Amino acid sequence: MATPSSSSADNIIDGKAIAETIRGEIKEECAALLQSSGVTPGLAVVLVGNRTDSATYVRMKIKACEEVGIHSFKFDFPSDVTEADLIAKVAELNADPAVHGILVQLPLPGHIHEQKVLDTILPDKDVDGLHPLNLAQLAHTNTHGSSRKFDLKTLPYHAACTPQGCIELIERSGTVIEGKEAVVIGRSNIVGIPVFLLLMQKNATVTVIHSRTKDASAVCKRADIVVAAVGRAEMVKPDWIKPGAVVIDVGINSVDDPTSKKGYRLVGDVDFAGCKAVAGKITPVPGGVGPMTIAMLLRNTLQGAKRGLSGGNGN
Numbered sequence: 001m002a003t004p005s006s007s008s009a010d011n012i013i014d015g016k017a018i019a020e021t022i023r024g025e026i027k028e029e030c031a032a033l034l035q036s037s038g039v040t041p042g043l044a045v046v047l048v049g050n051r052t053d054s055a056t057y058v059r060m061k062i063k064a065c066e067e068v069g070i071h072s073f074k075f076d077f078p079s080d081v082t083e084a085d086l087i088a089k090v091a092e093l094n095a096d097p098a099v100h101g102i103l104v105q106l107p108l109p110g111h112i113h114e115q116k117v118l119d120t121i122l123p124d125k126d127v128d129g130l131h132p133l134n135l136a137q138l139a140h141t142n143t144h145g146s147s148r149k150f151d152l153k154t155l156p157y158h159a160a161c162t163p164q165g166c167i168e169l170i171e172r173s174g175t176v177i178e179g180k181e182a183v184v185i186g187r188s189n190i191v192g193i194p195v196f197l198l199l200m201q202k203n204a205t206v207t208v209i210h211s212r213t214k215d216a217s218a219v220c221k222r223a224d225i226v227v228a229a230v231g232r233a234e235m236v237k238p239d240w241i242k243p244g245a246v247v248i249d250v251g252i253n254s255v256d257d258p259t260s261k262k263g264y265r266l267v268g269d270v271d272f273a274g275c276k277a278v279a280g281k282i283t284p285v286p287g288g289v290g291p292m293t294i295a296m297l298l299r300n301t302l303q304g305a306k307r308g309l310s311g312g313n314g315n
Ligand SMILES: Nc1nc(=O)c2c([nH]1)NC[C@@H]1CN(c3ccc(C(=O)N[C@@H](CCC(=O)O)C(=O)O)cc3)C=[N+]21
Pocket: 057, 060, 103, 104, 105, 106, 107, 128, 161, 252, 285, 286, 287, 288, 289, 290, 291, 292, 293, 294
């Protein structure tokens, strides 16, 4: 089957290719860092239980680290691990100078309070950007009315990976965000809210659609830029999209498909085939936002290592 991302002559944003370009940039920066300071960035990955999807994602992250020259340290725990044991591991990694980034793969088993574990990660090592202080920093940054530019590559804190990936996809596929009307569908702490904040920092006019929004389709249709992050398979239909709009699909939903070998296939939050005919540009699933999430994780880890050296913002 031809993957959507393999075609370039149309309006599909190729997240795989853009992520590859960014990984190349990071690889060069890692080599330069090693040369100039002898430091290799280190990422610790904590995996709990035996979910196959989590194991796959963790494997992809570790492989991506290897390819760019980031050390990775993997820690496996059984699904009945106690919250106290996990928190003790995080504390140990917080104190380890070879570890610049800590990632606790989500979701965690039900008996563990996820946010409590995430809150234990030192914000400077929280390369996922999921600590409340990092989200707060993103909200609190104010470069407006100053000559400073809001630059993702040199933020003095960690912004969440998937949201950063969305912004890079929009910009690197040739869309200027400033002044645009943007709509974010979904208000999660992990994606919707940080995407809203990032688009606002980039000077878009942003509206957030959620479960209580009246006439979501009409609101969405105003948007020059749509970011869908609700976790509902193919919810966004062609009549939600303004002709020419840029559509970024964050959803990863598994739907039954007896014609597929695995018995299921992955679809986004956007009706891809339908919306592709209306949109100016659109990301596929897979091959869109997913690969960018990993590229941004690498970038945050590198940036964390640089920041640790300078005691400042990594530059
Ligand atoms: N602490 C934490 N941080 C995360 O960043 C995190 C997490 N937990 N839990 C799960 C989600 C999911 N996630 C993805 C990463 C890459 C792809 C990706 O590269 N996907 C490929 C396809 C992969 C496939 O074939 O299944 C694509 O979309 O083209 C997808 C999803 C990171 N997550």
